[in-house]
Amino acid sequence: MxxxxxxxxxxxxxxxxxxxxxxxxxxxxxxxxxxxxxxxLRDIAVTTAVDDQQHVLMMWRHRFVTDTWAWELPMGLVADGESPADAAARGLEEGTGWRPETMRELIYAQPAAGITDSQHFVFRADKARRIGEPTERNESDRLEWIPLADIPAMIARREIIII
Structure with a gap:
């Protein structure tokens, strides 16, 4: 050390x-x-929902703090006593109306660790089912299943914002 x-x-x-x-x-x-x-800050849990055709569920939204529009993955803050996986599943369901059946952790990050203690957990849900409309009405303008193969180019064009 x-x-x-x-x-x-x-x-x-x-x-x-x-x-x-x-x-x-x-x-x-x-x-x-x-x-x-x-x-x-509270920890953040993110879900990458991928369907059988290798499409990723994304949310088109405006972030007023930076005044930008971009595609994002569904996410939520981890509540006291809640596991990051449960928070990610809840964030997916509230923001999109899709409920994950399986979850596995993909990425763990501590962005800006020199000034904040927030941890970011990213999960992948390979199976999700539609249970209804999103309950969180202020999360996105629209939802879309985007081909996984299109994601790298969209990131390069800053159409997708990474956490």
């Missing part, structure tokens, strides 16, 4: 149900002690 930072204390600067901004009293590996700001 190498040198690591030491946290001597933490205090709340701002709290909402979505975001917690913290000030940490840290000591860097060179001995320098400083105030460091961290954003504490």
């Amino acid at each position: 190498g040198k690591q930072w030491t946290v001597h204390g933490e205090r709340a600067l701002h709290d909402t149900p979505w975001v917690r901004l913290r000030s940490l009293d840290v000591e860097q590996p060179d001995g320098t002690r400083t105030d460091y700001h961290v954003v504490r």
Whole structure:
């Protein structure tokens, strides 16, 4: 193991149900002690639903924070006491009306680990069945099953935004 930072204390600067901004009293590996700001966010669980024809269920939506339209995979925040797999299944069902039968973890990531503690879990559902309309009405403008073979080019054109 190498040198690591030491946290001597933490205090709340701002709290909402979505975001917690913290000030940490840290000591860097060179001995320098400083105030460091961290954003504490809920973990995110994502589902890649793939049908028998190798199409992926995607959601077309607008993200007002960045003012962009793009295709996204269904996702949800992991609730207290909920497993990431259960959150991913719930996010798929609420956002699309499709219920996964099988789930397997594909990717685990800690994006922006230098400023946030949010973990991202991506699952694949090879079997899903339509159970009705989405219950979360503000998640997407439309849903579409997109051929898996088209996905890399769509990512390159920034038509699909990766978590």
